Amino acid sequence: MPGAVEQRLLDQGLRYALGLRVVVIGLSSSVSLALAAMPDRAVAAVVVTAFNVWSLLYAFAMVRGGARARQWLPVADVAAVCGICLSMSWTVTPDPRGGATWVLIALNMVVVTYPWQIGGRALAAATATIIAVYYTGATIADPGGWLADATLGPWTAAEAALSFGLYRFVRRSARTSDRIIERGAELRRAAEIAAARRSGEREYLAALHDTAAATLLMVGNGVVARPEPWLSAQARRDLAELHRSGDAAHGETDLLPLLREAARHTTLRLAWTVPESLTLPAADAVSLSRGVREALTNVARHAGTDTAEIRVRDDGTQVTVEIIDAGRGFDPARIAADRYGVTRSLIERMTRTGGRARIDSSPGHGTTVTLTCPRTAEDDGGDREVITASFQRGLRWAAISITLAILTLLDLPRLLASGAAYTALWPQLVTWTGLIAVTLVVAAATWRDRPLGRWRWPLVALVFALSALATSAVRPEWLLGSAHWSEGDAGWPIVLLLMGGRVPVLVAVLAGQYLMTFGQAALAGDAALSVAGAISATWAVLSYQLAIAMIAAVLRGMAVSSARAVRAAERLRTSEAVAEHLHTDRTGRIAALATTAVPLLEGLASQVLDPGDASVRRACAAEAARMRRLIAGDDAHADALAHELRAAVEQAERAGVTVTFAEQGTRPDLPPQVRRRLVEPAIAALATATGRARLTITSAGETVTVSVVAACAPPPPAPDGDGVRRSVLADGDRLWIQAAWQGEQ
Structure with missing residues (x-):
């Protein structure tokens, strides 16, 4: 089954391929209908309109339909393409100066986009069928003429093969990204589980210190001489907190209700300066609320005042909670570093969740406890860079393969067979060799995984110079024709050099290269193609080159969304794993307390045990001591x-x-x-x-x-x-x- 990145690539690739097909075929057929000569314009208008409507419906059905619809829709599409091929007697005028016809552009675009819709064998069968029917329609419309040129079939098959290669390269890159990300996710998941278990253990110890240990120590020290309702209530709260302390906090929640719940059992009179609501990740909100509870407990026990103020503010980068009292205060420097209440229950609790706790106090001037929790931007864990690098590398190798195949398998044979079309052969050979060299330079940089950097633009300038050199050696009557191989194909090295940058820059440079070539042809005063033919021929090649550039841009954008989706799925899996481990840990902790602390707290809660009884005090003191040992033993000393x-x-x-x-x-x-x-x-x-x-x-x-x-x-x-x-x-x-x-x- 495809991984998350690969599946997202397949979905996005299908949408992009279908959109590209609709746009290119729609524009080329409309331009031809408006500018090119046609045997029967009325019939041609019906055919063009019908096929474009079909392309829209086909694209919509392929995207929205299910797996069964995607099985038969390509078969119907092949039939529709074959239909326009057989209609060329009414829709295409045989004219060598007309360049690529809209039918040829349509079938080329269809087979170029098929790899994103059907498998390799189906692609081969569809391409062979379309080429065969095209030659049948071309022979009927122009027996023995230009439409049935023997080179058109191999070129169409080559385009299908190159496009399939591009598809395989990019899909392999997505699969590689999935493997890399999954390995990283496994390591991160293990680390987060370990950290969460450690944090859960420390939070559990903090809960022991704040609740059961304090209550049992109070009883063990003889502070309570007889059963009291408030002691029973406190013991019940301690039991509830011990059962709750190991629960994992997930999702987001409103901080304010948690703060009010934390303050509900204090005897202090509180003044609140808070917003109406403040949503935070649940783990951060729980950490802040427990910090507030501990701070209020310290005020009630040590400050010598019955009032305090709680202030909450959110400045967009962090949430700050202040607990302020005007009590007797103290000197923080005189508090031992290993005193749990200050350094562990407050400061370390906030540190565990990435926050901070600061205590400002001096004798006679009260105390201010400041708890802060940062609002951090969502982190994709570096997945975006992994996906981007893998996509761009795969696409670059695909473009390198396409460029080398076009230059060696298509352009070189045309160059060598068209000697009469050139004033001299050496400029064509120099240009061809130079374009191959530029392509190999890009291949070497890709192999070494090093960007070209400052060398990119000198190489672009070299491509322009080579293109101008080749065009200057073409006889006027052959300009923009089949012998003028560099007219469009010089753009492929430009695509290679600029595909990693901004799309508008690449489009502008490609347009500049084509305009330079057209300018040279215009100055020569003659050309092998008409204006409409030149537009059609240029559009046939340029649309393919721009498709590569657009794919690069789509992949860059998709890397961001894919990284977010992958990270979200990873967080879900990690959250589930963490919850499972924390539940196991919590169950083990409660079982460990079931025979010691829990019976004492239950007895105090139900008033079955008398806190004034010497044996009860000894048992509570011993259990509090064991808890203190557990809490103290948590540190790595x-x-x-x-x-x-x-x-x-x-x-x-x-x-x-x-x-x-x-x-x-x-x-x-x-x-x-x-x-x-x-x-x-x-x-x-x-x-x-x-x-x-x-x-x-x-x-x-x-x-x-x-x-x-x-x-x-x-x-x-x-x-x-x-x-x-x-x-x-x-x-x-x-x-x-x-x-x-x-x-x-």
């Missing part, structure tokens, strides 16, 4: 073991315990599961300790020991494992709790 234990020491000291912390020896890197088994007994002990405690980490070779001496509750029983052995010794009201890991010897 050089010494993760000591970092996690310091977080437990900080919490114990907040509860009034004096902790002595000592380290000895150099520790090896420990696997996460080993580190968890080493620290959990000490964390549980510090969470319930009173008075003084001593925490020690000792390392000797491949042995690491964590021990704590404190007046505390016994740690919950747990089996040894992962090379860690635990022990508990009692000395009066104090316990000596030790966990030792013995590495491989």
Whole structure:
């Protein structure tokens, strides 16, 4: 099945081919009907009108019809083309000076555009049928005359073959783009899934800090002496947030309802300065709302004020949310870098989504928290450049092949067979050799994937000079005729040189080349063709050359739309994959909490558990300590073991315990599961300790020991494992709790 870029190319190519056919055939037939002599103008008018109407209906049906219609419509079209070929007795006057007839231009344009409509075998059969019927009609209209020229059939077949080659080159380029983009998409998808899972984990930890950990720590520290309605409500909100925290946010949403929901449970009196609505990507809106919730929580806990203001503004480049209070303020420089509430829950939360958080405060002057989220332009991930480069390279190779085929297979035989038409043969040979050389220069640059740059225009000037040289050596009576091979075909190297630039420039240069040639013919005072014949002959070649230029422009525009479509499809697939992984992660997290935090929160929410009960306080303190270990262990620290234990020491000291912390020896890197088994007994002990405690980490070779001496509750029983052995010794009201890991010897 075609990939996204290839399918888009096929759809756009079909539309363009049919549009080109309608325009070229319509113009050439109308000009011929108006200017050229015709055996029966009334019949010719009916035939021209009928065929142009058919072309319009055929184009519409091919674009709008289904697969079945596209199977039989080309057969009917071949029959219609054969019909105009057989009508030449009434629609075409045999005259060598008349140039290419409108019927010849029509059948040439039909076979040139067929590759975008039918397969290779069908193209060969259709071309052979049309050529055969054309010769039949030409023989009837002009027995043995100019219309039945033996070279017209091979030329038409060559045009069909060259056009099919162009189609194959460009389609192969689209297929290459699909492969390159898909490989890149797979890498991006894997990276985005990994980043999303990491971000989801960190958001989950932020939710733990903001909700369950804070509530359990409050109960564990004895802040609440008995069941309270507000504590039950808070526990219920914590449970809901834990279940919601891992959900992926997709699409777009209005930021304002999320902000009001985040502020709904605060006891602060809030002043709002916000727009009526503000739509953002859901992930950004959720990040801002949770940042606002944390900032309001900090105001309520620490600012010593019951009022705050929330301001929201959107300047087109970024969305800014400010939370302002006139409370007691603080000195941000005195806040430890590893304090979670400021540096992790606020600042890192915004950093994860590409935003920023800034905290401006000073003692006695209140605090302003500024959260910003950029409005970034849609990124196609570089796909546009990949598609553009592939399309242009494929089209350039197709044009190179066409140019070389025309110069070597068609023009060289005509040149060598028309010696009598030239005042001297050498200018024709020099011109032919020069045009071949220019084509090979473009081929070499394309092969090396290097643009011609400043050499493009000197080469264009060289083509003009060669064209003028060849035209000057053609005898007047042969000008613009078949012997004057350079008249139109000198335009092919110009197409090669300028096809990557702006279409108007290419059209102007091509027109300049043709006008120069016509000017030389006019000065000579004679020509092989009439005015109408010259127009017809020129239009037959020029329309093909302009088609290449227009295809290049269409492909450039299509690269942009294709990149957007591919990127949108990739985002959808990535979003689905991310959602699936995040759902799995969230389910695993909830399962991990189901036997520890969730029962405590459910008990507090239903008031089954009494926060004033000593056992409940110890259980809440121990669970809060485990959560703190989990939160602290999320950072990539050089010494993760000591970092996690310091977080437990900080919490114990907040509860009034004096902790002595000592380290000895150099520790090896420990696997996460080993580190968890080493620290959990000490964390549980510090969470319930009173008075003084001593925490020690000792390392000797491949042995690491964590021990704590404190007046505390016994740690919950747990089996040894992962090379860690635990022990508990009692000395009066104090316990000596030790966990030792013995590495491989």
